[in-house]
Amino acid sequence: MATELLQIDPPELRFVFEVRKQSSSLVQLGNKTDHYIAFKVKTTSPKKYCVRPNMGIIKPNDKCDFTVTMQAQRDAPPDMQCKDKFLIQSTVAPFGATEDDITYNMFAKDSGRLIEEKKLRVVLISSSSSPVLLPVNGDMKHDPSNEIDVHKDRVLSGVEKIPPRTISEEVKGLEPIKDTKEDRADEDVVPIQTENMGDMKAAKDDVQLNSDNESEELKSKFGIMDSKLREVTVTITKLKEERRKNTEEKTLLKKELELLKREIARKRTQGGFPFLFVCMVALISMAVGYYRHP
Missing domain, CATH: 2.60.40.10 (Immunoglobulins)
Known part of the structure; x- marks a missing residue:
């Protein structure tokens, strides 16, 4: 492209x-x-x-x-x-x-x-910093003399004029460029390791930048996985608790059913002949005896 x-x-x-x-x-x-x-x-x-x-x-x-x-x-x-x-x-x-x-x-x-x-x-x-600034080492530095001149021009003509600076004023305070390798290292996509300390520091900053961002992404992924694992653990615990309750209820129902069966069997064995049947047999016996022995 x-x-x-x-x-x-x-x-x-x-x-x-x-x-x-x-x-x-x-x-x-x-x-x-x-x-x-x-x-x-x-x-x-x-x-x-x-x-x-x-x-x-x-x-x-x-x-x-x-x-x-x-x-x-x-x-x-x-x-x-x-x-x-x-x-x-x-x-x-x-x-x-x-x-x-x-x-x-x-x-x-x-x-x-x-x-x-x-x-x-x-x-x-x-x-x-004041509105009138001069670049010094990439920063802005206040110049009182220029501010006075600008103020005078503004009062006299009504238009703000910036006084021209000489070459010595522009160059003053600027450090000479020792080596252009550091500038080229900033423009390269991949920093190149050289004997220059500035290049080594730039490469170290890039490595630190990549490692910090990768560690942050890994931490966020681990945090998401940990939260999901906790949700799964809570769900499994709830299911185990429900299963335990169902098992207890089933065991209790079986015991009650067994007791009910035993109670029914016990009543059947202890009941004997019905009372009405005994009364009828007694009346018939009395009638038969009366006819045989008037």
């Missing part, structure tokens, strides 16, 4: 950082193809961020948003530099697919499917 599957806006995650406060960043994914695209979001620090939703389906020529929330942090990182990264995986899904159709095998690299991966770095912005 010549064109990329997803268009990501913005290309990096920006968080307004305040100590002990949460911060959120919105990312929009655009599907520019004529196919259904499935996506999945991973991060190197799953305990630090919350992604909603972390996977989904985007219809052809449609868009989808997901929100990344950074949990409240106790301390600010040194120089407001953050090494956390996010990985967005995307692949072509069957036509008419839904979120329920997304499986782990869809994003497996050994499945033979086209898996597109894009990395997003995290940029922290201080909440106390």
Whole structure:
């Protein structure tokens, strides 16, 4: 496929950082193809961020948003530099697919499917920054002199003008690039292990990202299996209890029936001749005796 599957806006995650406060960043994914695209979001620090939703389906020529929330942090990182990264995986899904159709095998690299991966770095912005900012090491730094000049221009002409900066001002504060291998490692789909410490750390972050997500999926599957096993155990226990009660009731009925049979037999043996029959025999005997001996 010549064109990329997803268009990501913005290309990096920006968080307004305040100590002990949460911060959120919105990312929009655009599907520019004529196919259904499935996506999945991973991060190197799953305990630090919350992604909603972390996977989904985007219809052809449609868009989808997901929100990344950074949990409240106790301390600010040194120089407001953050090494956390996010990985967005995307692949072509069957036509008419839904979120329920997304499986782990869809994003497996050994499945033979086209898996597109894009990395997003995290940029922290201080909440106390002024509107006039200068980039320093990828962050925004306050410049009081520029703010005064801008204020003067705004008062005189009524239009905000940004004073031009010289080359020395733009270059000031920027560190020289020592090696371009680290940049190439960030663009590669599979990190290559080299002697450069930055490349080794990037590879370690990717391995940690994959292992954390796989462990989370295994934990969720084990939790579902454990709940189902508990339901089956409870059902079996109930069936055994019902069977035991039925057996007891059946035994009790058999005993009552046996007692009833014995009672009927005992009454038959103890009953003898009926009283009326005895009376009739006595009357007949008296009559016969009277006729023989008047």
